[in-house]
Amino acid sequence: MDEQPRLMHSHAGVGMAGHPGLPQHMQEGTGGADGDGRKQDIGDILQQIMTITDQSLDEAQARKHALNCHRMKPALFNVLCEIKEKTVLSIRGAQEEEPPDAQLMRLDNMLLAEGVSGPEKGGGSAAAAAAAAASGGAGADNSAEHSDYRAKLAQIRQIYHTELEKYEQACNEFTTHVMNLLREQSRTRPISPKEIERMVAIIHRKFSSIQMQLKQSTCEAVMILRSRFLDARRKRRNFNKQATEILNEYFYSHLSNPYPSEEAKEELAKKCSITVSQVSNWFGNKRIRYKKNIGKFQEEANMYAARTAVNATNVSSHGSQANSPSTPNSAGSAGSFNMSNSGDLFLGVQSMNGDSYQGSQVGANVQSQVDTLRHVISQTGGYSDALTASQMYSPQAISTNGGWQDATTPSSVTSPTEGPGSVHSDTSN
DNA sequence: GCCGATGATTATTG
DNA sequence: CAATAATCATCGGC
Numbered sequence: 539m540d541e542q543p544r545l546m547h548s549h550a551g552v553g554m555a556g557h558p559g560l561p562q563h564m565q566e567g568t569g570g571a572d573g574d575g576r577k578q579d580i581g582d583i584l585q586q587i588m589t590i591t592d593q594s595l596d597e598a599q600a601r602k603h604a605l606n607c608h609r610m611k612p613a614l615f616n617v618l619c620e621i622k623e624k625t626v627l628s629i630r631g632a633q634e635e636e637p638p639d640a641q642l643m644r645l646d647n648m649l650l651a652e653g654v655s656g657p658e659k660g661g662g663s664a665a666a667a668a669a670a671a672a673s674g675g676a677g678a679d680n681s682a683e684h685s686d687y688r689a690k691l692a693q694i695r696q697i698y699h700t701e702l703e704k705y706e707q708a709c710n711e712f713t714t715h716v717m718n719l720l721r722e723q724s725r726t727r728p729i730s731p732k733e734i735e736r737m738v739a740i741i742h743r744k745f746s747s748i749q750m751q752l753k754q755s756t757c758e759a760v761m762i763l764r765s766r767f768l769d770a771r772r773k774r775r776n777f778n779k780q781a782t783e784i785l786n787e788y789f790y791s792h793l794s795n796p797y798p799s800e801e802a803k804e805e806l807a808k809k810c811s812i813t814v815s816q817v818s819n820w821f822g823n824k825r826i827r828y829k830k831n832i833g834k835f836q837e838e839a840n841m842y843a844a845r846t847a848v849n850a851t852n853v854s855s856h857g858s859q860a861n862s863p864s865t866p867n868s869a870g871s872a873g874s875f876n877m878s879n880s881g882d883l884f885l886g887v888q889s890m891n892g893d894s895y896q897g898s899q900v901g902a903n904v905q906s907q908v909d910t911l912r913h914v915i916s917q918t919g920g921y922s923d924a925l926t927a928s929q930m931y932s933p934q935a936i937s938t939n940g941g942w943q944d945a946t947t948p949s950s951v952t953s954p955t956e957g958p959g960s961v962h963s964d965t966s967n
Numbered sequence: 968g969c970c971g972a973t974g975a976t977t978a979t980t981g
Numbered sequence: 982c983a984a985t986a987a988t989c990a991t992c993g994g995c
Contacts, residue, residue: 774974774991797984818983819975826985827973 602726618728642746645753652760654695691760698756702749709745713738777820781810785817789824790842795942796825825942 605611649655720734777785788806789796798806798821800814807814828835 776973776992816974820973822984822986823974826987830986 615728622728622730622733639750642750642753645750645757648757648760649698649753653691654698654756654760694756694759698752701752705745705749705752709742712745713741716741777810777812777816781812784809785820785824786838786842787846789821789828790839791846793839793843796821797942 646655716737717734720729720737723729776782785806788798788802792798798817803814803817803821807817810817812820
């Protein structure tokens with residue numbers, strides 16, 4: 539806001555008075571309005587500057603030429619170059635090249651692994667390819683789920699590449715600019731090629747640190763994306779009905795020892811088209827949940843027991859599976875495909891049993907729990923090969939503190955003069 | 968939208 | 982290292 543007054547003052551001749559090169563008379567050429575006067579002044583000043591500049595430039599050029607042509611000039615220049623070289627070298631020695639950055643390498647590796655910085659889409663995106671390969675048979679919905687992920691990854695990839703390109707271009711432009719500048723200056727002052735080199739290196743270092751930031755943030759973005767999309771827990775899918783049936787069938791037909799061997803797990807996994815670890819998860823969950831609330835699973839237990847039972851009878855019409863109490867989990871339920879109309883019959887059975895263990899929850903009464911178990915076992919035992927085995931393993935299986943694990947001593951618990959244990963016999967009809 | 972079922976993960980244990 | 986127990990997070994029926 540105080541510009542105006544000052545200009546006014548300068549017009550009065552005070553401001554410019556200090557400039558020796560400016561003849562005073564020029565400033566008061568026109569006495570008219572303020573504006574006119576100032577314009578005139580500026581014009582004059584500009585013109586003066588022009589002439590002065592031209593003059594000085596010419597003069598400088600002339601001087602330069604004179605210097606360049608001076609007979610001592612090359613020698614002096616060489617001396618200067620030598621001195622410069624030495625100082626540059628000493629500086630260089632002080633801060634030698636930094637070691638290849640481990641962090642940067644890690645970032646690079648990760649970006650490569652994620653398919654962000656690798657070759658173009660086709661063969662690239664190693665992660666996606668691996669995921670697709672891993673999905674194997676049931677890949678249909680898997681790929682559908684990953685499509686979104688891949689789209690986002692491609693987006694990140696594109697941003698990364700454009701940014702990288704931009705940085706590179708800027709770096710190159712800046713480098714050439716600086717090099718031109720230095721080369722031009724090298725005509726008037728001693729600049730060794732090494733110095734230029736060093737300058738370029740510095741510029742590159744600066745830009746690569748920027749690049750590293752870019753890589754870092756890209757990595758972060760990919761990590762977030764991964765955690766959001768590939769966390770299986772978030773995108774949990776229930777197993778299909780058939781798979782659940784197969785698993786349940788196995789579980790209930792091996793209720794006395796529901797710990798499938800590794801081979802059994804593999805087979806189940808194949809049958810259900812899920813992974814082995816999913817089978818393990820399933821059995822882990824099933825065991826714990828069954829044990830926690832046997833009553834809740836009673837119906838289910840009876841149903842599957844009945845199925846396998848019917849199956850067993852169908853398969854081996856003349857049940858010659860006399861007595862082989864060795865491995866209860868090798869079972870004959872392998873190729874079991876169920877009869878559908880048997881359900882009614884056994885629902886009735888189940889309801890009958892239901893009464894007896896209704897109140898026997900929560901481990902209050904050991905005996906009642908044993909009885910409960912015996913009901914289930916009796917049914918499976920009645921029909922399948924589990925007959926012999928079950929009596930060996932099951933009664934004390936889920937005892938007071940539960941757990942099939944400590945069923946290692948199949949001792950005397952068989953049937954101490956109890957009713958419920960033997961009630962089963964008539965269910966065979 | 969609530970709520971039980973369910974597959975997966977995590978911490979702990981032997 | 983596998984099993985268990987607790988927990989998380991989603992699914993799916995109502």
